Amino acid sequence: MAHKDDTPVHEIRPVTQEVRVPERYLPTPTIEPGHSYASITDHISTIVLRKRTPIGWYVGFGISLILMTVLTAAIGKLVFVGVGIWGINHPAGWGMDIINFVWWIGIGHAGTLISAILLLLRQEWRTSINRFAEAMTLFAVASAGLYPALHTGRPWYDFWLFPYPNTMTLWPQFRSPLMWDVFAVSTYATVSALFWYVGLIPDLATLRDRATNVIARKIYGMGALGWRGSAKHWYRYETAYLLLAGLSTPLVLSVHTIVSFDFAVAQIPGWHATFFPPYFVAGAVFAGFAMVLTLAIPARKFLKLEDFITMKHLENMGKVMLATGLIVFYAYLMELFLGWYSGNVFERFMVHNRILGPYWKMYIALIVCNGLAPQLMWVKRFRTSTAMLFITAMFVNVGMWLERFVIIPGSLHRDFLPSSWGMYHGTRWDWSMFIGSMGLFLFLLFLFIRFLPMISIFEMRTLLPEAHAHGEEH
């Protein structure tokens, strides 16, 4: 292990001329200077291995438990009574169940994007946030998964969604995008979980070696699968990780594409549009990065991780949010244009109704949250301010929920026949489910930051200058 002051031989080169680089051209570091292998390992593993749990953790975990109770009540009521407790009814057969599903699954996109695509593109800055974002992805997918499972009304028959040799000799309807959804989401959940776990193995071994508690050592040891860090281990590990990255890359695009098919394949004006897949994928990445920011900004403050999650990370995430936000905003405008351009009376009415109909407030709020708020990210001063980033991210979180509201009940409540028009309102059970699913998300998140390293220790070590002493091959 090299030390900081051992300058590698090939880096000692004669200085011929002093080049003065203006400060604004200097790259912001992905890790604050002054860290060594040992200090990184210490800093991150202590968060997990310290004996005394900070009081703030108990407060947060307690709140999440209370919200989980709300979720349990909401699910219990649903199982005993049925989907009638929700606001869904003719003509809006889809309501907050699907809004929340799409909202959560969208949030669950940043993890894999950061982990897989940015890994393949060799974006080093991903290292500090990938573990955290992947965990967030998994928990968001878990929260998302609740909704389609429960909105079937009889969740105990949910295994009917899967093709298996049943006594009905029936297959599920493979021509339905809802069926594709089952596969897309379950594949995504499986691959994300594997990717996350494989990434954890070397760190679990670190925790196993550093833990003093015998039980903790055994538990981390089991997770580490006998990792000893030999060259053979690393070789296989890197291959597996790269393969998984390759495998998850198409999934980033496929999951939300298929979620968008749930709508685009139907003939409802406001749903039936060919640009839905890219529009939804961009929206998902947008939502995902907003949620990573929402969680990373407080987490880095409370866990004192400013050295590892630097302003560079936050700024980059702000940039991604701006870019995807622009795509989403463009899609909103295209939606209006295509409605008009179709020449179809129902499509034109949909556009009119979206802006001036009974849910006009939702639409205006959507444009403010998702169209205008991200424009703040053009300004470097805002991109590098945690407060402004947090506020923008919160706008986006709300905006993405509104987007799904505008699309789902906003398109359904005005049927083709005026005689079947109606309105949609979430009931208190809808809201309990939503708040409860946030509880589940936070519950898992708090367990994660307490018991697992939220930043990849071994990958952070590779960011240090001494890791590059022998070139860039790692």
Add this chain to the structure above:
Amino acid sequence: MAQIFHRSTNTLSRVTIFGAVFIAGFVLWVIGGIVRSPYVTNQGIAREQPVPFSHQHHVAGLGIDCRYCHTSVEKSNFAGIPPTQTCMNCHAQIWTNADMLAPVRNSFSSNTPIRWERVHRLPDYVHFNHSIHINKGVGCASCHGRIDRMNLTYQASPLTMEWCLDCHRAPEKYVRPRDQVFNMAYVATDQKTLGPQLMRAYNIQKLTSCSTCHY
């Protein structure tokens, strides 16, 4: 530092990971077996009835036609459970003092129907119509089995949807001439040629749309 795990953990972990595939497969296989077993389908289980009525005795022994009791089988979705009066047509004359028949006489004198236990129970969301099956040449025995050999009545078929569809997808395997429908002992000699012929003759379609039965 001492080793956390014993050497045997290596073998143990390999065996559990490898074994998990087989354990999962075995569990699924067992579940698949249970849902097709009589525990779930009630196939082959004779129900206890208020009167131990024997189809074997009445059909095979005495030669009573199905329709003598199940009067509406050709015209209605329900085959019809005979009223006590039908029993009493004969039992007013024979076995008039048999203990076994006391519930029948009580029912007749008090004018309250006998509460037979239902043997073939379909879920509420599926509709079955006897008359169309009878009129298209599906024999009683095709579904109910050799009821003329049952001392106590039991459900001969599993009544799973897979069983329904087996015929609905390929009726030619099971149809018989209309005049053989009530013949318990009918055996087709050349079903391969007869089946398609009958399908054409009776205009039998392969009805596998959901709403054929679920409406």
